[in-house]
Amino acid sequence: MRITQSATIRSATLAAALMLAGASFAMPVQAEEAASPWPAGAEAYIISPADGATVKSPVTVLFGLKGLGVAPAGVEKAKTGHHHLLIDTDLPKGDELNDPLPADAHHIHFGGGQTQTTVELTPGKHTLQLIMGDAGHVPHNPPLASKKITITVE
Template sequence: MACGSEPAEPEPAAEAEEAEDAEAAAEEASMDMTPGVFVIAPEEGSTVSSPVTMEFGHEHFTIEPITDPLTVHEGAGHHHIGLDTDCLPVGEIIPQASPWVHFGDGSNTIEMQLEPGPHRVCLQIGDGEHRTLEGMSAEVTFTVE
């Protein structure tokens, strides 16, 4: 407060500095190129009918089909889901057996018949050798009616 009862006017320099700080923070956030993977559907906590449509997304990463022979390409891999199981630690090879489903063709959707009740899906990206990658997993829980 200034002398008297009127509030002091903000200093123009302080306002300009705050605006510059906000702009810099927004620019830094938009430049984040960290690779990531996420579940598009079903949504966390949702109730769905069977067959369940599952869809996955990614950013700053290349999803590609596996090759024969298996080849690891930096910054690339493919989706895997584990149904009602925990995600695997980084660096482990994802089993090619239940409860895991491999998307070796590079796709990002699947329809699955699931029993009624609660379910949990672990989405993990594996490299060309099906090895889990740092920061490339996501989980979602949902209920089938």
């Protein structure tokens, strides 16, 4: 997007006038100006087990990642992140995307850059989903997450 000097001057004049009038003013962010934390086409996905699979515990979960790299927690490197496995829970939303993901039975961290795990699951239906986190375990907004899958443990 190209902004001319006269357009910038007009915007600044309008902003000053609104502020003097006591109005709150914010310049709109253009979509092309917003920097995505991930390259176009980046994708996180679960390789195994397959959606709808019936498995035995312990369950081995293989992580897939396309279009970006894996870096351990604490390593600040552009276009990288590390996996978190969500078990029987939903993706964070809204303000939750500004905070590190919790570390509990429903949010498993792989800050060492691991790309697979084995988890003990009780018999019954379970959901699994991957979400990428930055060096501090904070998901990006919008988050880079896999499709949520459902498996049945015998």
